[in-house]
Amino acid sequence: MPSSSDHGAVNFDTARFPPLKNDLYLRAARGEQTERAPVWCMRQAGRYLSEFRAIRVENEFFRVCRTPSLATEVTLQPLRRYAGLLDAAIIFSDILVVPQAMGLDVEMVPGKGPHFPSPLRSPDDLARLVDRNEGFSVDAQLDYVYKALTNTRHALGGQVPLLGFVGAPWTLMAYMIEGGGSKTFAAAKTWLFAHRAAAHELLARLADVTARFLIGQVRAGAQALQVFESWAGELGPRDFAEFSLPYLARIAARVKEAYPGVPITVFAKGAHYALELLATETVYDVISLDWTVDPRTARARVEAALRSKSVARSVVLQGNLDPTVLFADEQTIRDRTAEMCRAFGPTAHIANLGHGMMPAHDPEHLRVFLEAVHQSSAELRQ
Numbered sequence: 396m397p398s399s400s401d402h403g404a405v406n407f408d409t410a411r412f413p414p415l416k417n418d419l420y421l422r423a424a425r426g427e428q429t430e431r432a433p434v435w436c437m438r439q440a441g442r443y444l445s446e447f448r449a450i451r452v453e454n455e456f457f458r459v460c461r462t463p464s465l466a467t468e469v470t471l472q473p474l475r476r477y478a479g480l481l482d483a484a485i486i487f488s489d490i491l492v493v494p495q496a497m498g499l500d501v502e503m504v505p506g507k508g509p510h511f512p513s514p515l516r517s518p519d520d521l522a523r524l525v526d527r528n529e530g531f532s533v534d535a536q537l538d539y540v541y542k543a544l545t546n547t548r549h550a551l552g553g554q555v556p557l558l559g560f561v562g563a564p565w566t567l568m569a570y571m572i573e574g575g576g577s578k579t580f581a582a583a584k585t586w587l588f589a590h591r592a593a594a595h596e597l598l599a600r601l602a603d604v605t606a607r608f609l610i611g612q613v614r615a616g617a618q619a620l621q622v623f624e625s626w627a628g629e630l631g632p633r634d635f636a637e638f639s640l641p642y643l644a645r646i647a648a649r650v651k652e653a654y655p656g657v658p659i660t661v662f663a664k665g666a667h668y669a670l671e672l673l674a675t676e677t678v679y680d681v682i683s684l685d686w687t688v689d690p691r692t693a694r695a696r697v698e699a700a701l702r703s704k705s706v707a708r709s710v711v712l713q714g715n716l717d718p719t720v721l722f723a724d725e726q727t728i729r730d731r732t733a734e735m736c737r738a739f740g741p742t743a744h745i746a747n748l749g750h751g752m753m754p755a756h757d758p759e760h761l762r763v764f765l766e767a768v769h770q771s772s773a774e775l776r777q
């Protein structure tokens with residue numbers, strides 16, 4: 396595995412990366428007509444793959460993220476296993492590298508997920524965050540992600556585009572206050588209603604750091620970007636409009652200002668109510684849908700919203716097979732994938748699951764899904 400950028404200076408000169416051979420994802424994300432739908436999967440690198448578990452036995456989770464040669468290896472594992480079937484690679488990292496960079500400790504507890512030993516308890520704790528300190532630099536803190544991206548972009552050899560990502564402000568804030576996953580998000584939501592000004596301050600600081608981080612990721616080699624608002628569904632429409640949307644919009648606007656040609660996707664999980672706002676009030680090229688949204692309805696709502704607000708831009712939809720369909724038999728997976736492709740229609744679709752791969756998934760069932768997308772989406776276009 397090439398690991399030339401593990402040590403020493405990183406070469407940020409994009410012209411020196413290998414030429415891209417498969418640009419299906421990039422063309423589709425820009426709204427161009429493609430011969431079939433591109434396909435990739437959230438969490439395509441992960442514990443459902445034995446080759447990933449083998450690396451993890453020897454290496455703690457964040458060590459993998461922080462070691463460019465390991466991050467590259469793990470990013471490439473699904474590309475190797477599903478040779479010719481995936482149309483994008485997503486850099487191996489985590490959304491929680493941003494709270495770490497802002498000064499909070501985060502551990503990945505096996506079988507439990509992320510754990511913050513000292514989460515934010517009250518607005519006074521904002522003083523513990525280092526992002527407003529003199530000399531703080533997002534780029535310096537997260538340079539290891541940039542090195543991983545640069546190294547991976549070289550190692551990919553132009554097979555498929557490389558995606559960078561961040562967690563969105565509300566989702567990161569929820570982790571930083573809850574200290575991990577949560578059933579009710581009572582602590583984080585208490586800030587929204589009882590400490591509203593502090594909540595907005597934190598969200599704004601997170602938007603600033605994540606926007607800078609995305610821009611740095613492009614400089615380091617990312618060819619497209621995705622913003623994960625995984626806990627959008629915990630907010631109703633009223634609070635999404637106040638606490639999520641403005642920050643999502645700000646991030647996309649800042650990235651577009653720096654890199655107008657780099658496609659950017661938003662995945663606001665559970666925010667079916669927000670489709671119109673995401674289409675008309677932000678500049679995300681792609682809106683990723685979870686499986687609770689019917690693709691035909693989503694398409695009609697997005698198109699109607701763009702028309703009624705006279706917004707002249709195209710919005711591509713991504714998604715959205717229920718990941719648990721991969722627990723079904725192969726014929727069911729094929730049937731449900733064909734149905735999904737028909738529901739999205741023959742244009743402006745990037746195929747994906749409605750959320751990430753799960754540790755219990757059979758890797759061969761993912762192959763069935765990928766092959767079915769290739770076949771069904773090509774048939775639709777004939």
Ligand SMILES: Cc1c2[nH]c(c1CCC(=O)O)Cc1[nH]c(c(CCC(=O)O)c1C)Cc1[nH]c(c(CCC(=O)O)c1C)Cc1[nH]c(c(C)c1CCC(=O)O)C2
Nearest residue numbers: 437438439440441485486487488489490508509623625751
């Ligand atoms: C909410 C969130 C997190 N991380 C992420 C999100 C947003 C997407 C989503 O909604 O799922 C994003 C993420 N996390 C990971 C990636 C890598 C790229 C990829 O998608 O393949 C990406 C894009 C690796 C990971 N991040 C994590 C793993 C598994 C941990 C391990 O290897 O032990 C992987 C492969 C750990 C993680 N990281 C996080 C959780 C909740 C967990 C534990 C859940 C679990 O155990 O599956 C936070």
